[in-house]
Structure formats: structure tokens, C-alpha cells
Amino acid sequence: QVQLVESGGGLVQPGGSLRLSCAASGRIVSINAMGWYRQAPGKERELVAAITSGTSTNYADSVKGRFTLSRDNAKNTAYLQMNSLKPEDTAVYYCNAGGTYYRATGYSNFDSWGQGTQVTVSS
Numbered sequence: 001q002v003q004l005v006e007s008g009g010g011l012v013q014p015g016g017s018l019r020l021s022c023a024a025s026g027r028i029v030s031i032n033a034m035g036w037y038r039q040a041p042g043k044e045r046e047l048v049a050a051i052t053s054g055t056s057t058n059y060a061d062s063v064k065g066r067f068t069l070s071r072d073n074a075k076n077t078a079y080l081q082m083n084s085l086k087p088e089d090t091a092v093y094y095c096n097a098g099g100t101y102y103r104a105t106g107y108s109n110f111d112s113w114g115q116g117t118q119v120t121v122s123s
Contacts, residue, residue: 001026001101001110001112002024002025002026002027002028002097002099002101002110002112003024003025003026003112004022004023004024004095004096004097004112004113004114004115005022005023005025005114005115006020006021006022006093006094006095006114006115006116006117007020007021007023007117008020008021008080008117009093009117009118009119010118010119010120011120011122012085012119012120012121013121013122013123014085014086014087014121014122014123015084015085016085016121017081017082017083017084017085018082018085018119019079019080019081019082020036020079020080020082020093020095020117020119021077021078021079021080022034022036022077022078022079022080022095022097022114023075023076023077024076024077024097024112025076026101026110027101027102027103028076028099028100028101028102029099029100029101029102029107030053030099030100031053031073031076031097031098031099032052032053032098032099032100033050033051033052033053033097033098033099034050034051034071034078034095034096034097035047035048035049035050035051035069035078035095035096035097036048036049036050036069036078036080036093036094036095036096037093037094037096038089038091038092038093038094038119039091039092039094039116040088040090040091040092043091045094046060047060048060048063048067048080048093049063049067049069049080050069051069051070051071051078053073057069062088063082063089066082066083066084066085067080067081067082067083068080068081068083069081078095078097080093082119085119085121086121087121087122088121089119089121090119090120090121090122091119092116092117092118092119093116093117093118093119094113094114094116095113095114096111096112096113096114097110097111097112098110098111098112
């Protein structure tokens with residue numbers, strides 16, 4: 001299988017910045033898309049940003065102009081740079097990736113999630 005490990009969450013004051021990282025590991029053949037989702041208490045999980053195997057990205061309207069998603073294909077890692085953070089950005093952030101991996105019986109598709117990292121924006 002393919003594992004995702006997130007890092008970079010924490011506590012930050014309003015207006016501050018954080019950078020989240022998501023590293024994929026395993027017998028990866030290719031990653032088609034990587035994305036970040038978030039879930040605040042009492043709310044459904046929502047898409048924050050996603051990036052394809054190229055450079056095509058899309059963002060939730062609430063984060064456009066403040067968050068930037070990038071990826072390093074050589075490292076199978078995605079980065080979410082979050083600037084001008086607001087209290088409403090407080091949530092658990094989850095990384096998601098989909099693609100192809102190799103297993104003993106041959107190639108197979110994967111759709112993996114990370115364990116989540118807490119982001120808290122508060123003064």
C-alpha cells in the first residue's frame with residue numbers, strides 16, 4: 001500500500017503562516033493527484049486544494065489568494081503554504097493522494113489518506 005505522512009501543523013496567531021507537508025511512501029509507480037482536505041469540529045470534510053501530476057491546481061474559494069499548493073514529484077511530496085491565516089481555518093488537515101502502485105500481483109490503483117494534522121489559528 002501507499003502511506004501518507006503529514007507534518008507542519010500547529011498553533012499560529014491570526015495573520016500568521018504555516019507550511020504543511022505530505023510525503024507519500026511505498027511502491028509507488030505514479031501519483032496522479034494530491035490534495036488537502038480539512039475538517040472542523042461539527043462540520044463535514046471539505047476540499048482545500050488539489051494538484052494534478054502536472055501543475056494544474058484548484059482551490060476552495062475560501063483560501064484562494066492565501067494558500068498555495070505545490071508538489072515535488074521526485075520526492076512524492078506535496079506542500080501547502082498557508083498565509084494570512086484566519087480563525088476559520090482552524091481544522092484538522094488531511095492529505096489525500098491517488099495513483100498507481102506495484103504489489104506482488106501486479107499494478108494496482110491506490111487512494112490513500114494521511115492521519116491528519118491539527119491547525120489552530122487563535123490569538
